[in-house]
Amino acid sequence: MAGGAAAQSVSYSREVAPVLAMNCHSCHGANPESVAGGLSTRTWADLKKGGNLGPVIVPGDPERSALLQFVNGDRGEAHRMPLGGPPLTAIQISWIQRWIAEGAAEDSYGAAKYRLELPSITF
Ligand code: HEC
Numbered sequence: 206m207a208g209g210a211a212a213q214s215v216s217y218s219r220e221v222a223p224v225l226a227m228n229c230h231s232c233h234g235a236n237p238e239s240v241a242g243g244l245s246t247r248t249w250a251d252l253k254k255g256g257n258l259g260p261v262i263v264p265g266d267p268e269r270s271a272l273l274q275f276v277n278g279d280r281g282e283a284h285r286m287p288l289g290g291p292p293l294t295a296i297q298i299s300w301i302q303r304w305i306a307e308g309a310a311e312d313s314y315g316a317a318k319y320r321l322e323l324p325s326i327t328f
Pocket residue numbers: 224225228229230231232233241242243244246255256257258259261271272275276283284286287288289290293
């Protein structure tokens with residue numbers, strides 16, 4: 206493939222997983238007993254399982270994928286993820302969009318490389 210950043214495909218482990226770890230895990234997986242919307246974003250396998258609405262990824266079809274719809278505002282601003290926080294940046298949203306368009310492949314080979322552990326707070 207003739208070089209150029211645009212020609213490179215989006216990687217789950219390089220682009221998508223870190224964005225989810227930093228912006229989503231706190232509600233979607235950090236506490237396994239209470240996972241928002243029934244969706245864990247911790248691992249590729251969890252993402253593929255989906256949430257209360259069913260699958261959130263339709264490989265090859267980002268517009269029909271709830272994962273994209275919830276971060277780009279298509280589900281309404283009241284449901285835009287991360288809930289109550291600043292929206293993802295345009296480039297972060299475009300990584301998710303392209304990753305799904307390109308088939309939403311796993312390339313972390315099951316390794317939980319991006320585990321964000323928040324420190325426990327003692328009151
Ligand atoms: C502050 C907590 C919080 C954060 C952070 C957050 N979410 Fe959510 N999310 C929720 C809640 C609560 C729901 C269920 C209610 C709703 O749909 O608004 C939900 C629902 C969802 C759903 C629908 C799941 C289903 O099947 O019902 C998706 C997809 C989703 N979130 C994706 C994300 C993504 C991607 C991020 C990070 C960019 C993220 N969320 C960050 C709280 C959060």
